[in-house]
Amino acid sequence: MSDDLTRMTAAELSGELRAKNVSATEVTQAHLDRIAGADDHVHAFLHVATEQALAAARSVDDRRAAGEELGPLAGVPVALKDVFTTTDMPTTAGSKILNGWQPPYDATVTTRLRDAGAIILGKTNMDEFAMGSSTENSAFGPSHNPWDLGRIPGGSSGGSAAAVAAYEAPLAIGTDTGGSIRQPAAVCGITGVKPTYGGNSRYGVIAFASSLDTPGPLARTVLDAALLQEAISGHDRMDATSIPEAAPPVVAAARQADVSGLRIGVVTELSGEGYQPGVLARFQQAVELLESLGAKVTEVSCPHFRYALPAYYLIAPSECSSNLARFDAMRYGLRVGDDGNLSAEEVMALTREAGFGAEVKRRIMLGTYALSSGYYDAYYGKAQQVRTLIARDFEAAFGQADVLVSPTTPTTAFKIGERADDPMAMYLADLATIPSNLAGNAALSVPCGLAPEDNLPVGLQIMAPVLADDRAYRVAAAAEAAFTERWGHPLLADATGPASLSAASEITKGAGR
Amino acid sequence: MSITRDEVAHLARLSRLALSDEDLDHLAPQLNQIISAVARVQEVAAEGIPPTSHALPLTNVYREDEPRPCLPADVVLSQAPAVEQQRFKVPRILDEELPDE
Amino acid sequence: MTTPTLVPYAEAVARYEPAIGLETHVELGTRTKLFCGCPATFGGEPNTQTCPTCLGLPGSLPVPSRTAIEYAIKIGLALNCSIAEWCRFARKNYFYPDMPKDFQISQYDEPLCIDGWLDVTVEDENGSETQVRVGIERVHMEEDTGKSLHVGGATGRIHGADYSLVDYNRAGIPLVEIVTKPITGTGALAPLVARAYVTELRDVLRSLGVSDVRMEEGSLRCDVNTSIAPIGSAQLGTRTETKNVNSLRSVERAVRSEIEREAGVLDAGGTVALETRHFHEDTGITTSGRSKEEAEDYRYFPEPDLVPLAPSREWVEQIRRTLPELPSVRRQRLQAEWGLSDADLAALRNAEAIDLVADTVAAGASPADARKWWLGELSRRAHETSVELTALAITPAQVARVAELVTSGALNDKLARQVLDGVLAGEGDPDEVVKTRGLAVVSDDSALTAAIDAAIAANPEVAQKVRDGKVAAAGALIGAVMKATRGQADAARVRELILERLS
Numbered sequence A: 001m002s003d004d005l006t007r008m009t010a011a012e013l014s015g016e017l018r019a020k021n022v023s024a025t026e027v028t029q030a031h032l033d034r035i036a037g038a039d040d041h042v043h044a045f046l047h048v049a050t051e052q053a054l055a056a057a058r059s060v061d062d063r064r065a066a067g068e069e070l071g072p073l074a075g076v077p078v079a080l081k082d083v084f085t086t087t088d089m090p091t092t093a094g095s096k097i098l099n100g101w102q103p104p105y106d107a108t109v110t111t112r113l114r115d116a117g118a119i120i121l122g123k124t125n126m127d128e129f130a131m132g133s134s135t136e137n138s139a140f141g142p143s144h145n146p147w148d149l150g151r152i153p154g155g156s157s158g159g160s161a162a163a164v165a166a167y168e169a170p171l172a173i174g175t176d177t178g179g180s181i182r183q184p185a186a187v188c189g190i191t192g193v194k195p196t197y198g199g200n201s202r203y204g205v206i207a208f209a210s211s212l213d214t215p216g217p218l219a220r221t222v223l224d225a226a227l228l229q230e231a232i233s234g235h236d237r238m239d240a241t242s243i244p245e246a247a248p249p250v251v252a253a254a255r256q257a258d259v260s261g262l263r264i265g266v267v268t269e270l271s272g273e274g275y276q277p278g279v280l281a282r283f284q285q286a287v288e289l290l291e292s293l294g295a296k297v298t299e300v301s302c303p304h305f306r307y308a309l310p311a312y313y314l315i316a317p318s319e320c321s322s323n324l325a326r327f328d329a330m331r332y333g334l335r336v337g338d339d340g341n342l343s344a345e346e347v348m349a350l351t352r353e354a355g356f357g358a359e360v361k362r363r364i365m366l367g368t369y370a371l372s373s374g375y376y377d378a379y380y381g382k383a384q385q386v387r388t389l390i391a392r393d394f395e396a397a398f399g400q401a402d403v404l405v406s407p408t409t410p411t412t413a414f415k416i417g418e419r420a421d422d423p424m425a426m427y428l429a430d431l432a433t434i435p436s437n438l439a440g441n442a443a444l445s446v447p448c449g450l451a452p453e454d455n456l457p458v459g460l461q462i463m464a465p466v467l468a469d470d471r472a473y474r475v476a477a478a479a480e481a482a483f484t485e486r487w488g489h490p491l492l493a494d495a496t497g498p499a500s501l502s503a504a505s506e507i508t509k510g511a512g513r
Numbered sequence B: 001m002s003i004t005r006d007e008v009a010h011l012a013r014l015s016r017l018a019l020s021d022e023d024l025d026h027l028a029p030q031l032n033q034i035i036s037a038v039a040r041v042q043e044v045a046a047e048g049i050p051p052t053s054h055a056l057p058l059t060n061v062y063r064e065d066e067p068r069p070c071l072p073a074d075v076v077l078s079q080a081p082a083v084e085q086q087r088f089k090v091p092r093i094l095d096e097e098l099p100d101e
Numbered sequence C: 001m002t003t004p005t006l007v008p009y010a011e012a013v014a015r016y017e018p019a020i021g022l023e024t025h026v027e028l029g030t031r032t033k034l035f036c037g038c039p040a041t042f043g044g045e046p047n048t049q050t051c052p053t054c055l056g057l058p059g060s061l062p063v064p065s066r067t068a069i070e071y072a073i074k075i076g077l078a079l080n081c082s083i084a085e086w087c088r089f090a091r092k093n094y095f096y097p098d099m100p101k102d103f104q105i106s107q108y109d110e111p112l113c114i115d116g117w118l119d120v121t122v123e124d125e126n127g128s129e130t131q132v133r134v135g136i137e138r139v140h141m142e143e144d145t146g147k148s149l150h151v152g153g154a155t156g157r158i159h160g161a162d163y164s165l166v167d168y169n170r171a172g173i174p175l176v177e178i179v180t181k182p183i184t185g186t187g188a189l190a191p192l193v194a195r196a197y198v199t200e201l202r203d204v205l206r207s208l209g210v211s212d213v214r215m216e217e218g219s220l221r222c223d224v225n226t227s228i229a230p231i232g233s234a235q236l237g238t239r240t241e242t243k244n245v246n247s248l249r250s251v252e253r254a255v256r257s258e259i260e261r262e263a264g265v266l267d268a269g270g271t272v273a274l275e276t277r278h279f280h281e282d283t284g285i286t287t288s289g290r291s292k293e294e295a296e297d298y299r300y301f302p303e304p305d306l307v308p309l310a311p312s313r314e315w316v317e318q319i320r321r322t323l324p325e326l327p328s329v330r331r332q333r334l335q336a337e338w339g340l341s342d343a344d345l346a347a348l349r350n351a352e353a354i355d356l357v358a359d360t361v362a363a364g365a366s367p368a369d370a371r372k373w374w375l376g377e378l379s380r381r382a383h384e385t386s387v388e389l390t391a392l393a394i395t396p397a398q399v400a401r402v403a404e405l406v407t408s409g410a411l412n413d414k415l416a417r418q419v420l421d422g423v424l425a426g427e428g429d430p431d432e433v434v435k436t437r438g439l440a441v442v443s444d445d446s447a448l449t450a451a452i453d454a455a456i457a458a459n460p461e462v463a464q465k466v467r468d469g470k471v472a473a474a475g476a477l478i479g480a481v482m483k484a485t486r487g488q489a490d491a492a493r494v495r496e497l498i499l500e501r502l503s
Helices: A003-007 A012-017 A024-042 A050-065 A109-115 A156-163 A183-186 A222-232 A252-256 A277-292 A303-326 A344-355 A358-371 A379-399 A423-430 A436-439 A469-487 A500-511 B005-014 B021-043 B073-077 C008-014 C065-077 C187-208 C248-267 C314-319 C329-339 C344-348 C354-364 C367-384 C396-407 C413-425 C428-436 C443-456 C460-466 C473-486 C492-501
Strands: A045-048 A077-081 A117-126 A170-178 A191-194 A214-219 A263-267 A297-302 A401-406 A440-450 A458-464 B085-089 C015-026 C090-093 C103-106 C113-123 C129-141 C147-151 C163-167 C174-180 C220-230 C240-245 C273-278 C285-293
Touching: A003 A170, A003 C240, A012 A024, A024 A045, A024 A050, A024 A077, A024 A117, A024 A469, A045 A156, A045 A458, A050 A117, A050 A222, A109 A117, A109 A156, A109 A222, A117 A156, A117 A263, A117 A436, A156 A183, A156 C103, A156 C492, A170 A191, A170 A222, A183 A191, A183 A440, A183 A458, A191 A222, A191 A469, A214 A222, A222 A440, A252 A344, A252 A469, A252 C314, A263 A379, A263 B085, A277 A440, A277 A469, A277 C065, A297 A379, A297 C065, A303 A358, A303 A379, A303 A423, A303 A436, A303 B021, A303 C090, A303 C344, A303 C354, A344 B085, A358 A379, A358 B005, A358 B021, A358 C344, A379 A436, A379 B021, A379 C174, A379 C413, A401 A469, A401 C240, A423 B021, A436 B085, A440 C113, A458 A469, A500 C015, C008 C015, C008 C248, C015 C163, C015 C187, C015 C248, C065 C113, C065 C129, C065 C174, C090 C273, C103 C129, C113 C492, C129 C187, C187 C248, C187 C329, C220 C248, C240 C248, C240 C285, C248 C273, C248 C285, C329 C354, C329 C367, C344 C354, C344 C367, C354 C367, C354 C396, C367 C396, C413 C428, C443 C473, C460 C473, C460 C492, C473 C492
Parallel strands: A077 A117, A077 A170, A263 A297, A263 A401, C240 C273
Antiparallel strands: A045 A117, A170 A214, A191 A214, A191 A440, A401 A458, A440 A458, B085 C163, C015 C174, C015 C220, C090 C103, C113 C129, C129 C174, C147 C163, C220 C240, C273 C285
């Protein structure tokens, strides 16, 4: 029974809860059990909030029993990337430097989840301060891809993706700055969405790159992602960059699931060299599938996308070098070297050296360099101009197509350790996802098959114009439905690692070890 | 476009990172490689192209001058590394950046 | 640190031409901070007026106050600036414990207001007036930092301290920074011009109602830039920035002292170092602080957590319509209305009594009476008790009432001074004091007759003189009657009665 509950989608759970066929407490317990059984292997969670989750579940059950009308996510579990502040759980951002910090305030996303009655199971693992594509930069060890535990689950929202792919939670929240929701979703064989920038509040999101960070949903179906997105999206007066307009109707679009008459643009620059052949093959098949559903496919060129990666690796480190300055040992978090003799400046430098990992240090220094007087115009200033050109490329492309598509990431999940010492190689994982962060438009990844050479998941990226998130959901849902029909089951059912349900009971039995 | 080890050491000081010689030896070539790669943006002809700092053309987002509840002092100080007289106790400050006397 | 050689001022300005600049920070009197809803009030218990945003906690975000922006625009308009059609906040990045985010949200190359001016008047040693138009480079917005106490050192300053204690109540309070263009061509008057500028600026800001502008409390902070160059030189000299200038007098003294010091440096064949200096109230000289040669690179970039400000021209005009009559215009108007000489006006201004006099006139007194009381008796009292005129426990309305009582004959000057005593002592309004102390002028003839008879009887020779036509001799009799009536007789009436009696 508990296997059945963890197997369900959020939409299904919602229905069962509404119909009172199952209680929130049962649903929550089932997922906590699953975590207890699987997470030693997957390491998706940094903190499992058992008490709080069960208390929240009881509260939902009480309210429903009292006849209260509850929203669709009431009683549905969700995993929260450890970059969102939570008053009742520690928040680490995947780093040692916060040293057990317990925030005195909830992120807006956290508050909205609680208000929706969703059950926060805990905080998931991530690359330190969201910098990375594998969770190997986490100060607490990497998470493992449920498809193959020796491989990365992607990053930086790797913990969230792994949790969903391993059936530890039906829903998860991540943040996407350069692809950090979409890429993990792709390599874990699930759906992940980066909404239009500003679509979800950043208040309470520990900042990496302020003009790029975008909270968003991860789930096993497009509809689930839409349900989660609708629960948390919308204007927030605590975030001056949040979109004032009403959120796009993504749930309706996910149910519409129809592409006939839509123009699909294949972006020339987001394929070819650097892309794994099996990834390209599955992508090509996905495009053909969409065509067979009634879409018109064209090729579009976005010539400045070649410069997206370098522009991103100037803008993001620049903003992060400033955002991370506050971790200075003065007010909270780690303090190293305060022996009564050393100065504040020295204590700051020792603390930051000890508390930050290598990638974070690299990006801080890179950002400091790019913003330095004398270098600003050539680096940061230039990158911001490239950003404008990329936005214009998108505008022109969306004049020829309603949505744009590409593979989400050039390769399938690589092995843990394979790229850890090669920052440039690691950065290439973001090749296809970065342009949408720079332009701010909506983009998502939906599974489109397994690469023949390694049987690992491949993601199809669908990009829609700014504020047209619903269009991406509509196409994604159509693709998902068609693929599920072609395969006979959702992609995840093919997983033979811990994600597979047949292995679930074995893992649960072995949990006592 | 190369960056010297001394420049990297300078960047570390500016960023308040107490890197060891070993760290610097390791990081300098990596930074060099990254800087060379990102310098590609300079290839783009961008005469007259305005920079973008926001994805959406929002302007004039304000709040009203209405007081809102503050955090209690004990919560504010509860996780401070050191506290004295209800203030954050910090090591002696060398830099007279903005002497506030 | 070697004691600097100072060239006597007159000599210094005989050979060198000074150029000055002033950077003033004004704390805005809004109810809340610039980017969050914490109260912006002064004097709370440490760390009781903070929230995630002004503490810069991870994940926090700023949202700017419309009122603070309005006040900044108002200041810009009062200083004749152009208001930007589109501008942004920028991050100024540097590490310092009183900065919660280790960057300050400020404005860099896109200030809200630019290119204005403020006219100031200075008097040279001959008493002739010169008007100087001080150019305003920019007016921009930024957030204030927290406040540190330095513990363990001898003077409470950073040097030699063992550790510091930081209070973030002040972090995030809205500041406006006003930067002048270089002020040149003022010669020996440079220190006076600097002082006059800060004084006029303070008066303008006060009239706008946007700040308390109290230098002693830190709501108006001034840094002075001073450079000198040989007279006739086409270029400006290297400037120094002097901080810790906490009063109008210090502004003047700091400029003067820097000119003397820099002249000493140049005379000795040296070069003036580009640096920040610290002004010492007790000695009146400046000492070296941080060398500006290692000037920190603040790595400014546009604040990504905030969207641009694009104040509509309608809003700007709406704000312009709320500008009050500016102090310089008001002073001219009052001078004309009250028929004052320039010297009279200057006296009033120096005594900071213009508002008091104006309010007293508004309450019904004549300008002459109002000036007489405030600049005379009340100024004396203020000086005696070491308080400011405005701090005296008497209102313009009460002063007006006293003046009225004298005009109507109910009081004479001497009695009036006693009434003032009573009001200042907290005994109530003038009429109450008159009643309680029995200070009314006695003008009832019958009451006076007895005293007059007694005086005549006691001074027969004097009385005879008066009868003989020596009217002036009546003075002694009047004096006797005044003494007998404890000064409460109406002296003029007594004189009349005596003369009648003895004619």
